[in-house]
Amino acid sequence: MRIGAAKQSYAADEALFDSRTQRIWLGVLTVALVVLPFVASQYWLYLTCLVGINIIAATGLNILTGYTGQVSLGQAAFMGVGAYTVAVLDRTLGTPFFINLIAAGGIAMLVGMVVGIPSLRVKGLYLAIATIAASFILHFIFANWKSVTGGTAGLTVKPATLFGLALDSEFRFYWLMLPLTAVMVFGAANLFRTRIGRAFIAIRDRDISAEVLGISLLRYKLLSFAISSFYAGVAGGLWAYFFRSVTPESFPLLMSIFFLAAIIVGGMGTILGGILGAIFMTLVPEALKMVFGWLPNAAEMAVHLAPVRIIVFGILIVGFLVFEPHGLSEIWRRVRRFFHLWPFRT
Amino acid sequence: MIDFDWLLLFEVSLAGIGSGGLYALAGLAFVLIFKATKVVNLAIGEMLMMGAYFFFAMASTLGWPIWLGVVVAVLGSGALGALIERLLIRPMLGESPISVFMITIGLSSILVGAVELIWGADQMRLPDFMPSDPVLIGEAMVPPKIFYGFLVATGLIAVVLVVFRFWRGGIALRATASDQAAAYSMGINVPRVFSLAWVVGAMVAAIAGIIVGSISSLSPTMGVFGLSVLVVVIVGGLDSVAGALVGGIVVGLVEAWSGTYLGGQYKMLSTFSLLVLILMVRPYGLFGTHEIERL
Numbered sequence: 209m210r211i212g213a214a215k216q217s218y219a220a221d222e223a224l225f226d227s228r229t230q231r232i233w234l235g236v237l238t239v240a241l242v243v244l245p246f247v248a249s250q251y252w253l254y255l256t257c258l259v260g261i262n263i264i265a266a267t268g269l270n271i272l273t274g275y276t277g278q279v280s281l282g283q284a285a286f287m288g289v290g291a292y293t294v295a296v297l298d299r300t301l302g303t304p305f306f307i308n309l310i311a312a313g314g315i316a317m318l319v320g321m322v323v324g325i326p327s328l329r330v331k332g333l334y335l336a337i338a339t340i341a342a343s344f345i346l347h348f349i350f351a352n353w354k355s356v357t358g359g360t361a362g363l364t365v366k367p368a369t370l371f372g373l374a375l376d377s378e379f380r381f382y383w384l385m386l387p388l389t390a391v392m393v394f395g396a397a398n399l400f401r402t403r404i405g406r407a408f409i410a411i412r413d414r415d416i417s418a419e420v421l422g423i424s425l426l427r428y429k430l431l432s433f434a435i436s437s438f439y440a441g442v443a444g445g446l447w448a449y450f451f452r453s454v455t456p457e458s459f460p461l462l463m464s465i466f467f468l469a470a471i472i473v474g475g476m477g478t479i480l481g482g483i484l485g486a487i488f489m490t491l492v493p494e495a496l497k498m499v500f501g502w503l504p505n506a507a508e509m510a511v512h513l514a515p516v517r518i519i520v521f522g523i524l525i526v527g528f529l530v531f532e533p534h535g536l537s538e539i540w541r542r543v544r545r546f547f548h549l550w551p552f553r554t
Numbered sequence: 555m556i557d558f559d560w561l562l563l564f565e566v567s568l569a570g571i572g573s574g575g576l577y578a579l580a581g582l583a584f585v586l587i588f589k590a591t592k593v594v595n596l597a598i599g600e601m602l603m604m605g606a607y608f609f610f611a612m613a614s615t616l617g618w619p620i621w622l623g624v625v626v627a628v629l630g631s632g633a634l635g636a637l638i639e640r641l642l643i644r645p646m647l648g649e650s651p652i653s654v655f656m657i658t659i660g661l662s663s664i665l666v667g668a669v670e671l672i673w674g675a676d677q678m679r680l681p682d683f684m685p686s687d688p689v690l691i692g693e694a695m696v697p698p699k700i701f702y703g704f705l706v707a708t709g710l711i712a713v714v715l716v717v718f719r720f721w722r723g724g725i726a727l728r729a730t731a732s733d734q735a736a737a738y739s740m741g742i743n744v745p746r747v748f749s750l751a752w753v754v755g756a757m758v759a760a761i762a763g764i765i766v767g768s769i770s771s772l773s774p775t776m777g778v779f780g781l782s783v784l785v786v787v788i789v790g791g792l793d794s795v796a797g798a799l800v801g802g803i804v805v806g807l808v809e810a811w812s813g814t815y816l817g818g819q820y821k822m823l824s825t826f827s828l829l830v831l832i833l834m835v836r837p838y839g840l841f842g843t844h845e846i847e848r849l
Binding site: 243277279324326329330332333334336337338341342344345348351352402462465468469472512514515516517518519521522523524525526529531533 | 605645
């Protein structure tokens with residue numbers, strides 16, 4: 209049983225990790241993540257890299273939707289902007305990858321702010337629909353601005369190079385993905401210890417009240433869109449380096465729904481939720497594939513995999529909204545509470 | 555613009571109005587549900603699709619006569635609507651509209667998956683049941699399917715409007731729409747009205763789906779039509795029946811014009827640009843209620 213920690217300063221109260229136990233577990237996690245690529249198979253490394261990219265994008269969406277309350281179905285399109293930025297810069301200027309990634313985030317940020325402009329006039333569902341419109345318009349641009357985006361054929365990207373070393377295998381890419389994901393996630397977590405982050409939360413809880421309290425809706429809603437799309441852009445840039453080919457079909461509306469589902473399943477408005485949701489939603493299709501592999505008539509059933517995946521997708525969204533609206537992070541919190549209070553009942 | 559082809563413009567506009575009728579019908583299904591339950595139903599396109607596939611199962615697979623197929627498909631869709639309301643929407647009563655909205659996103663993906671699982675992802679053709687002689691209006695030729703589709707759509711819209719003007723259930727629905735608490739205290743069974751709205755909405759959507767499916771073809775991606783319907787109701791105003799009708803025609807015309815004069819790939823672009831424009835200028839639509847928010 210753990211009894212409440214006595215905090216002696218505000219800094220201690222605001223700390224992200226407030227107890228020794230947490231810090232020890234964080235250390236264990238770090239060690240595990242560093243050891244992982246040496247023991248995991250290539251397939252699992254591939255999945256881990258994908259999870260990392262998805263965590264960045266989902267965390268970005270969580271900032272916008274979970275914390276600021278602006279529902280967006282454009283996250284995949286912003287990722288597309290980032291991916292195309294990387295691809296185009298890579299082909300034309302050949303700039304190093306970290307400049308490309310920052311540029312990807314920056315351009316996606318600008319596009320995100322433009323898309324965010326309607327959020328000043330409309331909110332909630334209307335905004336969600338406006339972002340659907342924006343993602344279709346972006347898709348149109350990807351497919352038809354042939355001189356830059358290569359049309360429907362798309363573009364290919366050379367692997368990122370670090371000190372002359374091409375990051376062309378999962379193992380090498382992992383070392384780019386891991387620190388970047390960690391930085392992005394910690395950045396998001398720290399954002400909500402600042403005035404900006406608290407302003408976002410105030411806007412989510414009641415935007416009119418927030419404005420009365422002196423929070424400029426114009427500035428903070430656009431800022432939220434900007435930060436969220438920056439995350440999406442960086443994730444898209446990583447995506448481009450990981451898959452090394454970018455087409456308009458790489459970023460469908462379904463992918464935006466995927467990210468929305470990830471933060472619903474994980475838990476909206478918690479950093480942990482974005483992480484858990486992205487891990488869970490990325491692994492569910494793989495788990496399904498495994499289950500299908502166990503079926504006696506696996507070969508015939510394989511055609512049903514894609515539709516079953518879509519159905520499971522929908523069921524997860526609906527099921528979590530109806531039965532566990534706060535998502536996996538709430539389940540996680542309950543489990544933790546159980547151990548804190550053991551042997552007493554929660 | 556010396557020798558501008560006026561006849562072409564006229565023909566294109568007629569075709570646009572024709573498909574606009576279908577948009578209006580689907581928009582009506584959306585508005586019925588929204589008015590009563592305040593649920594923004596993103597799965598409207600998928601509900602259309604379900605209706606069309608039900609009809610396909612009856613008329614093509616089982617080989618039933620067309621009229622019976624239509625009736626059974628419509629009834630089946632109504633049952634599906636009731637099921638959706640009972641299982642997914644009812645538990646969410648009182649939750650934030652955003653959550654309910656996301657429920658319908660989940661629903662749409664369940665429906666798409668189910669259709670792909672049962673009927674496969676390939677395109678299919680519905681049996682032809684509309685006359686195929688070209689229709690001439692003045693000098694202009696209108697594709698027959700669109701013409702008859704438009705006739706059916708307008709007829710059905712009229713029927714729905716009359717029914718909801720005079721039938722007791724319709725009055726209950728309008729009462730619920732205007733003030734839920736007052737309707738409750740007047741003895742109207744509001745949860746029943748919710749079910750009713752979903753059932754009728756699903757049935758209207760099914761008919762729209764059957765017509766749309768027989769004009770083009772049937773595939774699990776038919777739900778994209780629902781996105782255009784979303785534009786229709788936003789243009790018209792989410793809670794306005796008249797808005798759905800006008801919005802339907804407007805979107806139909808915009809799509810037809812941009813498809814002809816700019817090229818097919820500009821269709822979606824122009825409708826969604828229209829949507830963004832409307833959202834920026836008049837977010838509550840042409841005829842929608844402008845809600846004033848108070849603390």
